Amino acid sequence: MIHPLPSGTRDVLPDESRELRTITDAMRGVFEHHGYGEVWTPAIEYESVVGRMDGGRGVYRLFDDHGEVLLLRSDMTVPIARLAATRYAPEAFPLRLSTFAHVYRGVTPHRGQMRETLQAGVELLGLGAPEGTAEVLAVLCEALDAVGLRDYRIGLGDAALYPALLRAFDVPAETQDRLLDTLVRRDHVALEEQVAALGLDSDQARLLARVPQTRGGRDLVVDAAPGPVADALDGLRQVLDRLDPAVADRVIFDLGLIRDRGYYTGAVFEVYAAGVGMPLGGGGRYDDLLARFGRDHPAAGFALSVDRVHLALAAETEVGA
Template sequence: MIHRTPSGTRDVLPDEMRELRAITAALHGVFEGSGYGELYTPALEYESVERMAGGQGVYRMFDETTGEMLALRSDMTVPIARVVGTRYATADPPLRFCYFAHAYRAVRPQRGQAREFLQAGIELVGSPAPQGTVEALTVLCRALDAAGLRDYRVGLGDASLFPALLAGLDVPEETRARMLRELVDRDYVGLEREASQLGVRDEVLRVAQTRGGPEVLEAPPGPVADAFEGLRAMHALLDPDVASRVIFDLGLIRDLDYYTGAVFEVYDPALGAPIGGGGRYDDLLGRFGRPLPAVGFALGIDRLHIALTGEERG
């Protein structure tokens, strides 16, 4: 007999469920109050839909009744891109959506990662940078404030920055892919080894390990000038309360292929992992027939709950 849940999944009992509902209610109030309408999509998508966005870490299955390949959604950004391309094909932008939904990732259980998790987030479609990104960051901070999180910070970078740096340093394409993977994994030992072999160690590590306030954007190296300018323009538009939460992280690259510009992650001292994150994905909607700029974020409700509990305990 089986008496436990599969690794990477868990039961949620009533006391904790009430606390999670209180968190989602606080987030929902901010999302709806900011003009984001809630939607829901099927947990099952055609596998080809997930593949259009890269398809990493996706649970795939063969439907014996129809002969079709299906997939469990790995996030809500891709399904919402599909919805925009089909149900909002002629709607005037900007379009604002929010969601509260479970997502699924095919990860190795021994890494302690969840394979099923509840996410809350927004997607802002049709609003270009920097204004759209500023709106998303503002909603993010207001939502975390409403949930009661006090000590969080938002790491802010640009997904185009490091690839531009490596291209400017004439790093071979196959090596670039490995170095980007090492940066995503924060494997600085591997990154330093690769860079040293190519004679670009100092240039690579200087950018990869730079974090701080707006002063880190004052003297950009040539290949990353455009990314620096975009980050400066965005920072200039941020409300002071939001700007006070931001730490520029020039080595930040998120583990999804569709990000094109600004990317960000939420951290709190009470949790040793990101609570959530997001960024710009200006090319994704075009794959679904609606080429519009877009930005969004997702928060892990379980991780947010852990961080809130940790702050309360001091």
């Protein structure tokens, strides 16, 4: 008999479990070396405490015996922000914390996404940009190097850039949300159509259509007057200047990068590898999130899908065989 599992979930057998444990052990060693202490948080949280902090998309809700609405954690950043704000004194910052945990998201499994994912990551709380951003990128690369991944790249963008352009051009708020959702999906054709329908002058429309498709290295040049684009590029270059050359060589500026979590405020990044059709993970700055829990500290972090890292390693092994 076949007893089906919910789509987007899977069983892990001993051989693969050992390989996944090897990956997490290597990452844990890197995190500990850089002073990131491992913490655990509950798989369920009160919606009244953490709900909507991450945009409220794709979360699983359930009820306890008192009728309180609970959420299955859909990422680790919001629970860590809650933990840091409630369990640590102000003088303890900056905090360096790491996590290895399963997260649960309502996704479209037939596209290859998983509802249950094992994530590994770090959160650096209390250190601003560009130093804090550069540190988490360095730890990210060292962790991937430690597991043996060779051919990966990091796309680095600024989550504040496109919203700033939309506000500067007086695009209505409801239209901004629709455009940003399209950008998250990286549907540039639909984005150009939506921009064309805004009725902006030709220079503004051209900039809104071109910026999301702008990628390059340190010498990236965008013909833009002083303003959001120039500011974003300057901030990203400051991050790059603080990276070891081996890390900086893996970075590609991507001005269209905007992640699907609702709390990012500045630099954002994603990790790509050959043989895997989705990012291995990503992260960025969320300088306003702790303030929502009563602690006003800048912060940055990342999370990697351990399963996707495993797939990337397998793909490299096949190519090298």
